[in-house]
Amino acid sequence: MPVQHTDPAAPAIEARGLTKRFGDTQALDGVDLHVAPGTILGVLGPNGAGKTTAVRVLATLLKPDAGSARIGGHDVVADAARVRQLIGLTGQYASVDEALSGTQNLVMIGRLLDLSGRAARARAAELLAWFDLTEAADRPARTYSGGMRRRLDLAASLVGRPAVVFLDEPTTGLDPAKRDDMWNVVRAIVADGATVLLTTQYLEEADALADRITVIDRGRVIADDTPDALKRVVGGQTLSVRPADPARLADAEAILREITGAPVGSPGAGVLKVAVSGDEAMSAVVARLAAASLTVTELSLHLPSLDEVFFSLTGRSDDEAAAGPPTGGGQRMELVA
Template sequence: MTRHRTELAIETSGLVKVFGTNRAVDGIDLEVPAGSVYGVLGPNGAGKTTAVRMLATLLRPDGGHAHVFGHDVVREADAVRAQVSLTGQYASIDEDLTGTENLVLLGRLLGHRKPAARERASRLLEAFGLTEAADRQVKNYSGGMRRRIDIAASIISTPRLLFLDEPTTGLDPRSRNQVWDIVRIVVAQGTTVLLTTQYLDEADHLAGRIAVIDHGKVIAEGTPGQLKSSVGAGSVHVRLRDPEQRPQAERVLARTLEADVQLDADPVALTARISGAESGRSAAEHAAQALAELAREGVTVDDFSLGQPSLDEVFLALTDRTTRKEMAA
């Protein structure tokens, strides 16, 4: 490990949690820099929530070690709890209370005097766009409003580390974007965020580094760009003038790029992944050759672009590799 522990919000080594015969977390190593958004990406059942609950001292690890700002999550659990806050997958506020009442109650429980608790509640409701709904019962809030009030409740007292466990599950795109804006505001104020999510675009938009977890193991870790580069040099996207030329364009791209070609829903569009640098050429050089071959074959191209693989492609490629290894074992 190259970073000193005091520079890390989270450091784990060989973290394990077992439920019966199921190793829900199977030897996870993480280093989460302070002051960042760190994404933990994986499907349902991958072990994301279990790992978060151990880091938040809600579950005791069965093996390995974990530290939060240098404090052991088992031996120094009280010190860890004093520095963290957790927003789970479902709203944890009282639905029969109003937004203001919920935040004031939590402020009082955290030791604030009533005027200070009301002031803090008012500021958070304004910051999260909930002022007009402040005096309405939370049970009458929309899904997006509930997530916002839940996150507001998590930062009544500003934590050094905020766990957000799938915070946008079930939200519409507008509400998701609002939650993303809130995450950025929280981090700008100095809080470290550990974000677990199933949504690849969410991790891509918010996280500086991402750990991909499958079957309780970290199968890849790095920046979004590094993860994308790990599964291919890029993807070529082509739009033709004449849809009748698409079969011919498909053959040219498959031959030139030595790659599978995807026929998009648009009848004039095709996509092919460039597999990489086995020939020593860059992705741009591969793409230029493909474009030249299309022109040579008389295929008219109206639009041509080269992009990195999406995180969706990264995740599918990585989990497919893991599955193949398990089947071969």
């Protein structure tokens, strides 16, 4: 399913100094974005950070007070009509007509996009097959499960073969198996040449899908890099060890402390964790554990989690952001594009 043509020399998305104010609220305060074609961008930040406002500006739903933005080389204000032809948008809630069948929903959208009746029906059949909805094609959408509705909604955003797709929490409410299916769909969209802007409440989803993450807080970009590079912001890696024999936990702790020279923590029963500055510690620990005949059931070296990155950059963890402080200043942390 080839996407629509855009300027191959232009970024898929480019924003410079985007500014937007609503009354006394500065929603955007000079936001810059640069997204290469065929990639997935996640923009991280707490609710109220300005993420949704940025998306609306990029999707031509809002005009910025200052700054500029382009989709595939086309200005979102001066050439808004062309930009709308290049993008697809899936919101948090299904926007399909529940009284219509899956086929009727997609054909209707195709006709609104000026496809002929034959072309609209062909495109609808193609998308229904791609999203494994062919057997339900003639059923009213109200009879679909939550996962089926989300797939139909995403299919609707792809009728016009958009070059840039905005996905706002596409897996909310889906069980783990259906989430994995949706992840595969997102990857397939990108494999077909589109660029995806992803919003999600699931941190592992952003980690698994995003090529690059931009962090926005209080209307400003405070970080922009790959997920792995952002994880290194909080300082190095963590080595985890779980002895097979809990009685030898103290022996394993002594080995870790001797090799790393750092404090050893025990966040869970039978597990030891210590911060390390490089990969060398892993080899040394493996050798010492073997010499001590100390068998382990877990031994891993990993970067910090995205949740730790959130806290490092914004001063709030995901759980704290979800609960909000007593003053009501913070809300749930999420990834959005």
